[in-house]
Amino acid sequence: MILGFFFLFHFLEVLSGREGFFAKKGGVSLVRNRDLRPAAKANPTIQQAFERFQKYNRLKNLSQGSLDFYAAKGRSFFRFLGDTEQPIHTITEETVEDYIFYMKDQQLHDTTINTNLRMVRAFLYWCMEKGYLEKYPIRLVRADDPIKEPYTTDELQKLLKEPDCKTCSFAEYRNWVIVNFLLGTGCRASTLLNLQIGDLDLSAGTVFFRHMKARNQQIVPLSKALVRIMEEYLEHRSGDPTACKTVHHRSCWRGLQELAWDRGA
Numbered sequence: 001m002i003l004g005f006f007f008l009f010h011f012l013e014v015l016s017g018r019e020g021f022f023a024k025k026g027g028v029s030l031v032r033n034r035d036l037r038p039a040a041k042a043n044p045t046i047q048q049a050f051e052r053f054q055k056y057n058r059l060k061n062l063s064q065g066s067l068d069f070y071a072a073k074g075r076s077f078f079r080f081l082g083d084t085e086q087p088i089h090t091i092t093e094e095t096v097e098d099y100i101f102y103m104k105d106q107q108l109h110d111t112t113i114n115t116n117l118r119m120v121r122a123f124l125y126w127c128m129e130k131g132y133l134e135k136y137p138i139r140l141v142r143a144d145d146p147i148k149e150p151y152t153t154d155e156l157q158k159l160l161k162e163p164d165c166k167t168c169s170f171a172e173y174r175n176w177v178i179v180n181f182l183l184g185t186g187c188r189a190s191t192l193l194n195l196q197i198g199d200l201d202l203s204a205g206t207v208f209f210r211h212m213k214a215r216n217q218q219i220v221p222l223s224k225a226l227v228r229i230m231e232e233y234l235e236h237r238s239g240d241p242t243a244c245k246t247v248h249h250r251s252c253w254r255g256l257q258e259l260a261w262d263r264g265a
Contacts, residue, residue, distance in 0.1 A: 073119035110143030
């Protein structure tokens with residue numbers, strides 16, 4: 001009877017938060033006082049938040065081109081902000097609006113402004129999802145979409161005119177091959193720059209594109225005329241001491257522009 005009363009008294013002590021005889025062992029309390037309140041989110045600096053954003057993008061397995069895009073556009077935004085060590089919550093809807101006016105004052109085209117805003121929007125929306133920022137909309141500016149003027153027939157003929165291999169430089173000949181390859185396959189510049197000689201199957205008349213914008217791969221047929229051009233190019237290229245594993249060099253683009261200027265295109 002007395003023992004039962006003693007245990008009941010100890011039970012009431014535990015419920016009331018007091019430490020009874022059985023609540024201690026060696027002077028250390030065995031009862032844990034747990035704080036079940038949600039921990040407050042630490043508000044990072046702008047720089048810390050962007051580093052976490054880029055880490056998240058790498059976890060999503062975004063391409064290096066996308067990571068470089070966010071980094072480049074991020075630097076533009078941070079130059080406007082000035083101090084990236086201030087807390088991320090200091091970026092408000094008004095901050096974004098001021099950034100738009102800042103870019104307009106820099107005489108940037110509306111499409112360029114929207115390109116920069118797409119990075120800002122992706123970054124800040126991610127911060128909103130993480131609870132770093134209050135939610136607010138970020139809208140792109142209205143931009144005109146002018147029709148791009150295509151090359152004329154005369155300009156295309158100048159660009160596609162085959163140079164004389166006996167008198168022209170290797171760079172001029174290479175640039176002519178690039179123009180034909182781009183027109184013949186419709187691939188992007190980044191796809192061409194990542195092309196390997198082994199990706200060409202000239203006997204089957206195909207090319208394997210392993211690096212494309214959407215991270216997919218594709219086999220594209222080549223016309224007979226383009227197959228002939230590539231066969232002749234690889235023969236000329238084999239004797240070039242500066243040749244590397246890729247079909248084309250990154251340094252060729254300046255020469256390609258010069259080719260267009262020289263031919264009046």
